[in-house]
Amino acid sequence: MKSFLCLGLAVILAWVSPLQAQNPLSPDGLKIADQAPDFALRNVDGKIIALSSFVDAKGVILVFTCNHCPYSVKYEDRIIALHEKYAGKGYPVLAVNSNDSVVVPEDSFSKMQERAQAKKFPFPYVVDETQTIARKYGARRTPHAFVLLRTRTGWTVEYIGAIDDNADDADKVGSKFVEDAVEALLKGTKPATATTKAIGCTIKWKKG
Amino acid sequence: MIVLGLLCSLLGLTIPEVRLTDLERRFAEGSDTVYVVNFWATWCKPCIEELPAFDKLARKESGKPVVVLLVSLDSPKDRSSKVEPFLRKAGYKCEAVVLNEPKPHLWIDKVDASWSGAIPATLFIMNGRRLFREQEFTSRLLDSTFTTFRDKEK
Numbered sequence: 036m037k038s039f040l041c042l043g044l045a046v047i048l049a050w051v052s053p054l055q056a057q058n059p060l061s062p063d064g065l066k067i068a069d070q071a072p073d074f075a076l077r078n079v080d081g082k083i084i085a086l087s088s089f090v091d092a093k094g095v096i097l098v099f100t101c102n103h104c105p106y107s108v109k110y111e112d113r114i115i116a117l118h119e120k121y122a123g124k125g126y127p128v129l130a131v132n133s134n135d136s137v138v139v140p141e142d143s144f145s146k147m148q149e150r151a152q153a154k155k156f157p158f159p160y161v162v163d164e165t166q167t168i169a170r171k172y173g174a175r176r177t178p179h180a181f182v183l184l185r186t187r188t189g190w191t192v193e194y195i196g197a198i199d200d201n202a203d204d205a206d207k208v209g210s211k212f213v214e215d216a217v218e219a220l221l222k223g224t225k226p227a228t229a230t231t232k233a234i235g236c237t238i239k240w241k242k243g
Numbered sequence: 244m245i246v247l248g249l250l251c252s253l254l255g256l257t258i259p260e261v262r263l264t265d266l267e268r269r270f271a272e273g274s275d276t277v278y279v280v281n282f283w284a285t286w287c288k289p290c291i292e293e294l295p296a297f298d299k300l301a302r303k304e305s306g307k308p309v310v311v312l313l314v315s316l317d318s319p320k321d322r323s324s325k326v327e328p329f330l331r332k333a334g335y336k337c338e339a340v341v342l343n344e345p346k347p348h349l350w351i352d353k354v355d356a357s358w359s360g361a362i363p364a365t366l367f368i369m370n371g372r373r374l375f376r377e378q379e380f381t382s383r384l385l386d387s388t389f390t391t392f393r394d395k396e397k
Contacts, residue, residue: 105286139288175359207345210348231348232348232360233351233360237362
């Protein structure tokens with residue numbers, strides 16, 4: 036019911052006032068330069084992970100993803116590559132699955148554990164069981180990336196959107212949006228492209 | 244090319260590949276026609292689940308100025324191996340195309356600024372009026388949304 040109301044509200048907002056919508060990517064979520072709220076979610080290894088768990092990180096590449104979505108699967112190796120390239124430079128990946136496992140059994144916690152093991156994820160893969168984090172951040176689809184920068188007081192959102200511009204073929208990518216954003220932040224500048232869109236699966240909200 | 248594609252799709256031969264500009268041109272031409280444009284893909288489970296509702300609407304409005312258009316966002320390379328066999332088997336009465344637009348971040352906003360890019364998503368167009376919904380439809384909700392949208396004109 037709650038999710039229906041939220042969806043209804045989002046639709047009404049988008050319909051009634053398209054010009055006033057601050058962030059069409061996630062009308063009820065975070066915008067660029069917003070403070071990114073911390074959270075505590077269970078990782079596939081059973082441990083609780085928070086943004087504050089990354090004590091030495093300069094930022095975090097937060098990716099809302101899941102097991103079942105073919106677009107997420109297309110990006111798995113690229114998400115691993117992002118972590119391998121940037122964790123050492125202070126930008127580790129944190130993958131979050133917010134899908135309701137009643138709607139999609141393939142996205143259950145035990146299936147997440149299986150997938151993480153099979154693909155040898157080098158980053159945490161946490162479950163957002165109450166879907167609170169997806170709502171707070173305004174994640175709408177999988178995969179949906181948020182690049183966060185550590186500040187003195189917490190974290191700010193510096194990039195929201197697609198990982199790159201070609202889901203189908205990693206070899207034909209023109210713009211690597213997340214990499215470009217992280218590279219800009221590493222240089223102390225702001226990402227030239229701060230928001231992008233991509234085709235993806237919807238986040239599977241709880242029903243009823 | 245679209246006409247040829249349309250003919251082929253009616254004969255169940257091939258699903259034409261189109262660019263977004265092809266679609267927009269067509270929406271601009273057909274005055275008084277209601278276009279119900281559903282963005283879907285064979286890999287998208289909620290999309291597949293709602294397609295029968297669109298087929299039902301197409302059958303119900305058959306003979307009237309209503310076009311129910313299924314726009315597949317499958318990769319164009321999957322057109323003959325996945326999209327065509329799927330639609331042939333389903334036997335939907337809807338017209339279908341495969342969208343060939345390689346850079347989603349450049350065209351999603353052109354469909355609607357509020358679209359996150361998640362599918363299913365549906366666009367209703369009539370005489371330049373547009374209503375966009377990023378959501379799943381039941382047959383009942385689709386019918387009522389369609390009727391309300393169409394009757395606004397009167």
